[in-house]
Amino acid sequence: MAAVAAAAGTFARRMARSGVLFPRSSPQVWPQAARQPPGLLPAQRRAFSNNKILVELDTSSGVATMKFKSPPVNSLSLDFLTEFCISLEKLENDRACRGLIITSAIPRVFSSGLDITEMCGKSTEHYAEFWRAVQEMWIRLYGSNLVTVAAINGSSPAGGCLIALSCDYRIMVENPKYVIGLNEAQLGIVAPFWFKDTFVNAVGHRAAERSLQLGLLHSVPEAHRMGLVDEVVPEEKLQEKAVAVMAQWLALPDHARQLTKSMMRKTFRTLSSSHPKTPSRSHFQRTWRC
Numbered sequence: 001m002a003a004v005a006a007a008a009g010t011f012a013r014r015m016a017r018s019g020v021l022f023p024r025s026s027p028q029v030w031p032q033a034a035r036q037p038p039g040l041l042p043a044q045r046r047a048f049s050n051n052k053i054l055v056e057l058d059t060s061s062g063v064a065t066m067k068f069k070s071p072p073v074n075s076l077s078l079d080f081l082t083e084f085c086i087s088l089e090k091l092e093n094d095r096a097c098r099g100l101i102i103t104s105a106i107p108r109v110f111s112s113g114l115d116i117t118e119m120c121g122k123s124t125e126h127y128a129e130f131w132r133a134v135q136e137m138w139i140r141l142y143g144s145n146l147v148t149v150a151a152i153n154g155s156s157p158a159g160g161c162l163i164a165l166s167c168d169y170r171i172m173v174e175n176p177k178y179v180i181g182l183n184e185a186q187l188g189i190v191a192p193f194w195f196k197d198t199f200v201n202a203v204g205h206r207a208a209e210r211s212l213q214l215g216l217l218h219s220v221p222e223a224h225r226m227g228l229v230d231e232v233v234p235e236e237k238l239q240e241k242a243v244a245v246m247a248q249w250l251a252l253p254d255h256a257r258q259l260t261k262s263m264m265r266k267t268f269r270t271l272s273s274s275h276p277k278t279p280s281r282s283h284f285q286r287t288w289r290c
């Protein structure tokens with residue numbers, strides 16, 4: 001058994017070096033933090049923060065929590081996306097980190113999606129930079145070697161829904177006011193194909209087709225029924241549930257889980273190799289009538 005695990009670990013490392021795996025981070029195979037018996041040492045915590053995002057890493061469990069804290073609604077501005085990618089990269093490069101819980105520190109909103117003000121009245125260069133940042137965020141999160149759990153404690157339209165969809169598991173707080181979905185069509189715009197593919201992967205083709213064409217924002221029970229979220233919990237149970245789910249996923253050997261994730265998320269490679277063009281300036285102007 002030990003020999004099989006060692007051989008699989010070597011294979012995983014070779015695959016990572018050959019570029020077959022996601023290129024940005026190599027798999028972490030049974031890091032020290034995971035083998036440490038719980039309770040022997042007091043929990044070790046590290047934190048870093050910028051003005052958009054707070055990250056706390058518990059090195060005894062290997063689990064980091066990323067909290068969005070960009071008022072009023074955690075919109076995905078260029079600054080936010082840049083900070084997000086930097087924070088994620090730091091965690092990917094930290095051998096003590098194996099899992100990431102993403103949640104919001106802003107009441108009632110997980111993320112309102114792409115920042116609309118970034119797509120109005122700006123230069124062509126700005127649109128290009130912004131669009132690259134949107135793609136980069138998705139490529140990094142969807143392709144992350146970490147176990148990623150979205151703890152969705154508020155509404156999550158459009159780009160906010162994409163962040164949740166890019167995680168391995170979604171838990172949402174039950175609240176009749178919260179909604180989630182890709183509502184682009186309602187706004188008169190089209191969700192890019194990689195938003196669509198990520199959505200289809202979660203809910204299946206028929207449900208995605210109907211939801212995307214109608215630009216639906218789903219209530220929490222509806223999102224649960226269609227598989228857009230995996231679990232629904234009361235607000236006070238969210239953190240506990242996210243930690244429990246994370247423990248279940250982290251109980252597996254990293255290399256096997258990571259290779260399986262890589263295999264399942266093939267569209268990642270399509271986007272990173274074809275790198276779709278930035279929508280033109282006139283496209284943004286027509287879209288937002290600005």
Ligand SMILES: CCCCC/C=C/C(=O)SCCNC(=O)CCNC(=O)[C@H](O)C(C)(C)COP(=O)(O)OP(=O)(O)OC[C@H]1O[C@@H](n2cnc3c(N)ncnc32)[C@H](O)[C@@H]1OP(=O)(O)O
Pocket residue numbers: 072073075076108109111112113114115116117119155157158159160183184187189190191192279283284287
């Ligand atoms: C061109 C190709 C693009 C294709 C892909 C596009 C993807 C996207 O993500 S587009 C963005 C889509 N997002 C939305 O449709 C969300 C719109 N917002 C809401 O539904 C709500 O704001 C809410 C549910 C997220 C929160 O509701 P509530 O708590 O009631 O807050 P308010 O609506 O009063 O908003 C407060 C404040 O925030 C501004 N704001 C909201 N969303 C955005 C945003 N996405 N970008 C920038 N700013 C946003 C809103 O205008 C309010 O501002 P003030 O009026 O100045 O207070």
